[in-house]
Amino acid sequence: MxxxxxxxxxxxxxxxxxxVSEPGHRPSAAVVFDxxxxxxxxxxxxxxxxxxxLQWLLGRLAPxxxxxxxxxxxxxPTAATLAAAGxxxxxxxxxxxxxxIASRQVPAAEFRCADxxxxxxxxxxxxxxxxYFSLLQMSRAEQAELVRALAGAVRPGGSLVLATxxxxxxxxxxxxxGQPVRVTSFGAAxxxxxxxxxxxxxxxxHSAEFTPAHPDAVPEPHLFLYCERGVARGAG
Numbered sequence: 001m002x003x004x005x006x007x008x009x010x011x012x013x014x015x016x017x018x019x020v021s022e023p024g025h026r027p028s029a030a031v032v033f034d035x036x037x038x039x040x041x042x043x044x045x046x047x048x049x050x051x052x053x054l055q056w057l058l059g060r061l062a063p064x065x066x067x068x069x070x071x072x073x074x075x076x077p078t079a080a081t082l083a084a085a086g087x088x089x090x091x092x093x094x095x096x097x098x099x100x101i102a103s104r105q106v107p108a109a110e111f112r113c114a115d116x117x118x119x120x121x122x123x124x125x126x127x128x129x130x131x132y133f134s135l136l137q138m139s140r141a142e143q144a145e146l147v148r149a150l151a152g153a154v155r156p157g158g159s160l161v162l163a164t165x166x167x168x169x170x171x172x173x174x175x176x177x178g179q180p181v182r183v184t185s186f187g188a189a190x191x192x193x194x195x196x197x198x199x200x201x202x203x204x205x206h207s208a209e210f211t212p213a214h215p216d217a218v219p220e221p222h223l224f225l226y227c228e229r230g231v232a233r234g235a236g
Contacts, residue, residue: 162191
């Protein structure tokens with residue numbers, strides 16, 4: 001799981017202890033989330049909307065389903081919830097620190113340190129895919145390309161949950177939990193259109209406002225798209 005909305009909502013100079021980067025550059029997502037570690041989990045653990053989306057997904061999965069968790073972070077709550085229900089979870093994250101934490105916290109799931117954009121994704125290999133706030137440090141073109149690839153990796157009729165910060169921003173330099181980041185996102189309508197263009201039917205949408213448990217946090221908008229591969233567009 002990932003999130004950078006507070007950085008967009010309140011830009012400021014890097015704080016003491018932030019990662020130092022060359023002028024005009026920002027550290028990679030791997031470096032940022034290596035530095036955050038379990039602090040990220042603590043900040044976002046209280047999201048009721050995130051947990052509600054997992055319950056929606058659990059209600060659609062057959063026993064022992066294969067689920068891909070993109071940007072799996074510390075493994076909580078996504079991989080932990082799904083693995084506890086008996087599903088086979090593969091978590092992928094670019095941060096080796098996050099992968100190490102997740103492997104220890106959720107031993108029932110499998111975690112891999114990799115860039116999902118460079119992973120081979122076979123057609124229909126998963127029953128479901130979760131993408132919780134893990135697109136925000138990618139360009140718009142990269143986000144669209146990845147969502148298309150992930151849509152293809154879900155079996156026909158399978159489920160995909162996409163969560164993002166619905167803001168119309170591109171290449172914004174900011175600070176997230178003390179770490180300098182560059183954030184790109186889409187507005188709600190544009191993000192929904194991106195999912196539909198990837199061949200996903202948007203069964204429902206849920207919008208929420210959430211304030212992370214962190215001293216620098218401000219309220220931020222969250223958008224959850226509940227999707228299926230190869231179904232007609234829905235309303236929510």
